[in-house]
Amino acid sequence: MSLVPFARWPEAFAERYRRAGHWRGEPLSQMLADRVSAQADAIAIVCGGREISYAELDTASTHFARRLANRGVGQGDRALVQLGNQAELYIVFFALIKAGIAPVNALFSHNRLELMAYASQIRPRLLVASRAHSLFADDEFAEELSELIPELDTAVLHDDPQPELRLQRWLEPVTAERSFSPTPAGEVAFFQLSGGSTGTPKLIPRTHDDYLYSVRRSVEICEFDHHTRYLCALPAAHNFPLSSPGALGVFLVGGRVVLSSDPGPASCFPLIAQHRVNVTALVPSALSLWLQAAPTHRTEIASLELVQVGGAKLPESQARCVPQMLGCRLQQVFGMAEGLVNYTRLDDSDERVYLTQGRPMSPDDEVKVVDRAGKPVPAGEVGALMTRGPYTIRGYFQSPEHNANAFDAEGFYRSGDLVRLREDGYLVVVGRIKDQINRGGEKIAAEEVENLLMAHPAVAQAALVSIPDDAMGEKSCAYIVSFDAHLKSTALRKFLRGLGLADYKLPDRFVHIDALPMTAVGKVDKNYLRRRAAEQLTVTE
Numbered sequence: 001m002s003l004v005p006f007a008r009w010p011e012a013f014a015e016r017y018r019r020a021g022h023w024r025g026e027p028l029s030q031m032l033a034d035r036v037s038a039q040a041d042a043i044a045i046v047c048g049g050r051e052i053s054y055a056e057l058d059t060a061s062t063h064f065a066r067r068l069a070n071r072g073v074g075q076g077d078r079a080l081v082q083l084g085n086q087a088e089l090y091i092v093f094f095a096l097i098k099a100g101i102a103p104v105n106a107l108f109s110h111n112r113l114e115l116m117a118y119a120s121q122i123r124p125r126l127l128v129a130s131r132a133h134s135l136f137a138d139d140e141f142a143e144e145l146s147e148l149i150p151e152l153d154t155a156v157l158h159d160d161p162q163p164e165l166r167l168q169r170w171l172e173p174v175t176a177e178r179s180f181s182p183t184p185a186g187e188v189a190f191f192q193l194s195g196g197s198t199g200t201p202k203l204i205p206r207t208h209d210d211y212l213y214s215v216r217r218s219v220e221i222c223e224f225d226h227h228t229r230y231l232c233a234l235p236a237a238h239n240f241p242l243s244s245p246g247a248l249g250v251f252l253v254g255g256r257v258v259l260s261s262d263p264g265p266a267s268c269f270p271l272i273a274q275h276r277v278n279v280t281a282l283v284p285s286a287l288s289l290w291l292q293a294a295p296t297h298r299t300e301i302a303s304l305e306l307v308q309v310g311g312a313k314l315p316e317s318q319a320r321c322v323p324q325m326l327g328c329r330l331q332q333v334f335g336m337a338e339g340l341v342n343y344t345r346l347d348d349s350d351e352r353v354y355l356t357q358g359r360p361m362s363p364d365d366e367v368k369v370v371d372r373a374g375k376p377v378p379a380g381e382v383g384a385l386m387t388r389g390p391y392t393i394r395g396y397f398q399s400p401e402h403n404a405n406a407f408d409a410e411g412f413y414r415s416g417d418l419v420r421l422r423e424d425g426y427l428v429v430v431g432r433i434k435d436q437i438n439r440g441g442e443k444i445a446a447e448e449v450e451n452l453l454m455a456h457p458a459v460a461q462a463a464l465v466s467i468p469d470d471a472m473g474e475k476s477c478a479y480i481v482s483f484d485a486h487l488k489s490t491a492l493r494k495f496l497r498g499l500g501l502a503d504y505k506l507p508d509r510f511v512h513i514d515a516l517p518m519t520a521v522g523k524v525d526k527n528y529l530r531r532r533a534a535e536q537l538t539v540t541e
């Protein structure tokens with residue numbers, strides 16, 4: 001059995017986290033076993049017209065794990081998974097955890113490039129995807145993947161017409177021919193996705209111990225219990241709706257997850273009414289749509305008690321509207337797939353809830369706010385956020401060079417956010433130093449898109465920056481130095497799409513420029529481009 005290698009916490013820290021009771025040596029799938037003993041018939045997931053009990057979730061995931069084990073796929077193997085907001089996403093997640101297989105859960109919005117990048121890093125033996133995604137509508141991409149990854153010997157497709165490939169079939173009862181078990185709790189359980197700021201998307205190894213602690217602590221802070229009816233409207237595999245406290249938090253305490261295919265009010269409000277949803281998680285751009293729609297739908301959303309908002313900065317003016325317009329409490333959540341999650345607390349003053357992005361969830365989260373030289377800034381001043389703790393990774397998967405910059409010698413992770421740490425321990429996010437665009441909570445690494453643009457024969461140079469946008473918070477603008485002054489944005493978008501880039505990463509605007517402005521040290525002056533874009537451009541295309 002060879003386990004997935006990852007950057008471990010130094011033993012003294014691991015020991016401390018175990019002694020504090022944070023790390024308990026339990027696999028992530030333990031929560032299902034506990035729920036089945038306590039309340040097997042309670043509904044765990046509502047998805048379309050289907051209701052799935054804890055017993056069914058547990059059984060279906062065991063069947064899948066067993067079928068995989070019978071084929072010899074198990075401990076130490078990796079899986080590439082791409083499923084939308086559907087019950088199978090959780091069934092497959094628990095199955096893989098039970099079988100000791102570490103999945104990457106790609107977002108449904110991801111395309112060929114992202115999936116290829118993940119696959120070439122984890123070298124999966126198993127692919128679980130959906131025929132409903134355009135990439136898997138025919139067999140071309142699956143075949144391309146297995147050519148690239150010879151280890152890939154098992155493909156399972158939701159809604160496939162052929163029985164042997166069909167995911168639904170893999171969830172049916174079967175006799176166990178081989179035993180299987182989760183990886184040890186201190187080992188990698190699965191990979192989270194990094195928003196990234198570099199050319200290739202990085203993977204985040206999360207252990208059972210660290211992830212389960214983050215879920216358990218989140219549940220305490222957010223007071224989830226078996227009455228919780230949680231609407232999962234954001235992409236279900238994202239860290240926020242998965243673990244902050246998210247669906248896993250709901251499963252831990254026996255509540256109910258109601259799945260929505262998208263976060264728009266037209267999909268969500270009827271689900272809230274029908275299933276008496278009392279809590280949900282949104283990004284600010286979705287919240288803003290909810291606030292617009294709410295006045296004419298007050299009775300439909302009357303069951304809401306708490307709306308969590310995070311993923312991007314929530315403007316104070318919007319924050320203040322939540323209680324009055326949605327008739328419920330607001331909680332700000334400032335988190336990252338790498339670990340650290342900050343929450344405003346349910347009993348916090350309005351001032352904290354409206355003006356801050358919360359404070360770290362764990363007493364063992366360590367936070368430093370530093371200047372350019374890495375020295376702590378004077379109390380209350382703006383600086384770069386660095387953090388380490390019981391659920392913050394010590395390194396990205398197989399990225400030694402990147403890790404050398406992303407972590408300091410003491411193991412603190414540089415999140416790339418500019419923050420102010422207030423005297424009361426609450427953080428205010430004021431900006432960002434990482435080269436990333438936060439488009440309505442979806443993160444775009446500038447370098448990734450720039451490299452692809454420069455692969456176009458008529459593009460000499462490219463720089464991607466954010467432009468402020470009322471609806472999305474930020475949109476993206478590509479400044480292009482081109483050999484062809486007539487090169488159209490439609491042609492460039494088509495080119496990027498043809499390379500297999502996810503749609504949300506396609507630049508919203510293209511602007512031709514004679515030369516990219518440079519700083520004194522010879523880097524592209526993105527501050528200048530951002531200022532210029534904000535002054536001169538509105539997103540019209």
Ligand code: OOB
Nearest residue numbers: 195239240244310311312313333334335336337429
């Ligand atoms: C969440 O995770 P990621 O990995 O998609 O993105 C992390 C980054 C942060 O470094 C920060 O730049 C930004 O997203 N961010 C926020 C924010 N929450 C996240 N910026 C300002 N205000 C906020 N409230 O986005 C994520 C993970 C777990 C819980 C919540 C969000």
